[in-house]
Amino acid sequence: MASDNATDLKDEISELAPFDPTKKKKKKKPVAQDHVEEVEKLVETTENLSVEDAGESVFSGMKKKKKKQVELDIEENEEGDAGEDNDDGKLGEDEQGEGIIFGGEQLPWEGTDRDYKYEELLDRVFNTLRENNPLLAGDRRRTVMRPPQVLREGTKKTVFANFMDSCKTMHRQPEHVMTFLLAEMGTTGSLDGQQRLVVKGRFAPKNFEGILKRYINEYVICNGCKSADTILSKENRLFFLRCEQCGSSRSVAPIKAGFVARVGRRKAGV
Amino acid sequence: MSDLDTQIPSTFDPFAEASADNAGAVSKEYVHIRVQQRNGRKSLTTVQGLKKEYSKTKILKDLKKEFCCNGTVVEDPELGQVIQLQGDQRKNVSTFLVQAGILKKEQIKIHGF
Numbered sequence: 159m160a161s162d163n164a165t166d167l168k169d170e171i172s173e174l175a176p177f178d179p180t181k182k183k184k185k186k187k188p189v190a191q192d193h194v195e196e197v198e199k200l201v202e203t204t205e206n207l208s209v210e211d212a213g214e215s216v217f218s219g220m221k222k223k224k225k226k227q228v229e230l231d232i233e234e235n236e237e238g239d240a241g242e243d244n245d246d247g248k249l250g251e252d253e254q255g256e257g258i259i260f261g262g263e264q265l266p267w268e269g270t271d272r273d274y275k276y277e278e279l280l281d282r283v284f285n286t287l288r289e290n291n292p293l294l295a296g297d298r299r300r301t302v303m304r305p306p307q308v309l310r311e312g313t314k315k316t317v318f319a320n321f322m323d324s325c326k327t328m329h330r331q332p333e334h335v336m337t338f339l340l341a342e343m344g345t346t347g348s349l350d351g352q353q354r355l356v357v358k359g360r361f362a363p364k365n366f367e368g369i370l371k372r373y374i375n376e377y378v379i380c381n382g383c384k385s386a387d388t389i390l391s392k393e394n395r396l397f398f399l400r401c402e403q404c405g406s407s408r409s410v411a412p413i414k415a416g417f418v419a420r421v422g423r424r425k426a427g428v
Numbered sequence: 429m430s431d432l433d434t435q436i437p438s439t440f441d442p443f444a445e446a447s448a449d450n451a452g453a454v455s456k457e458y459v460h461i462r463v464q465q466r467n468g469r470k471s472l473t474t475v476q477g478l479k480k481e482y483s484k485t486k487i488l489k490d491l492k493k494e495f496c497c498n499g500t501v502v503e504d505p506e507l508g509q510v511i512q513l514q515g516d517q518r519k520n521v522s523t524f525l526v527q528a529g530i531l532k533k534e535q536i537k538i539h540g541f
């Protein structure tokens with residue numbers, strides 16, 4: 159039964175398109191387009207076949223098998239191609255994959271015969287996780303600090319306008335942050351009426367940002383889990399940083415201004 | 429292994445401060461390189477915490493020659509001798525000290541912006 163069909167079909171196909179014999183020749187030339195056309199032709203032929211068959215209601219039982227057989231033939235051909243010439247194979251596959259199966263979200267490896275890559279599989283897992291259970295997806299809520307807004311006051315002073323804001327996001331005492339900033343910049347400064355930090359000297363926002371980053375690394379971030387959810391406390395003259403997330407604790411160095419060279423007028427003092 | 433050995437004492441030594449205060453010695457673990465702004469665009473670099481064994485004046489001489497800048501050695505009652513250089517020479521100084529074999533990179537702490 160099946161073999162009968164196959165022979166029938168082969169005859170029909172060979173009438174419509176000289177598929178097998180020419181192909182081998184053509185492959186030597188770089189004519190992917192031709193091949194696609196061929197495949198299309200073949201698809202057309204199969205469609206034609208099925209339409210024709212549909213007309214003859216008598217063979218409705220056989221018709222389905224026939225069609226399947228044709229498709230199988232195509233696939234076999236494609237596989238053969240893929241073995242020999244990858245590009246051709248892919249084109250054919252794409253052509254097949256287009257209208258037939260996929261409606262929804264397509265995975266990168268779907269419709270191709272290659273294996274998925276690790277990254278792609280990982281993406282898939284996280285996409286699913288995000289859809290179904292966003293909390294577990296590991297999108298750690300990162301504390302985002304607003305970049306320092308820095309103004310110039312006169313020519314010799316710089317104002318760190320959102321200083322209090324930064325302290326609040328870091329959950330640190332303004333005095334502590336200020337001491338560190340001033341010690342690192344080797345200058346003096348104070349809070350003004352609007353709780354802005356005014357420092358002597360000219361500094362760019364980048365400067366403040368760099369120092370704040372170092373402050374965060376030393377006095378905010380937990381070494382164990384990198385969480386910023388920490389508490390800085392003073393216990394008998396020593397500062398300890400305790401992590402609220404993992405409970406680890408470490409001591410941190412006290413802020414020391416160190417040596418400050420005397421700049422400015424010489425006559426004043428010493 | 430040797431890395432570990434050098435790092436353990438440098439993490440934090442609760443007695444470092446006290447002993448430094450008492451003896452008037454330099455805090456042992458780090459050499460601090462800082463920058464300070466002066467008037468206008470001018471700035472100056474300070475190197476604090478070099479060991480007593482090293483002659484600051486000799487180092488200063490080489491630094492001055494190397495970076496083409498002026499400088500001086502300041503005597504600080506608590507921190508010992510401190511090298512001052514004109515301009516922001518932090519990078520220069522740290523590479524110089526490492527290349528001269530006076531310090532390891534882990535012993536240098538660069539401050540400032």
Ligand SMILES: [Zn+2]
Pocket residue numbers: 380381382383384385401402403404405406
């Ligand atoms: Zn932690």
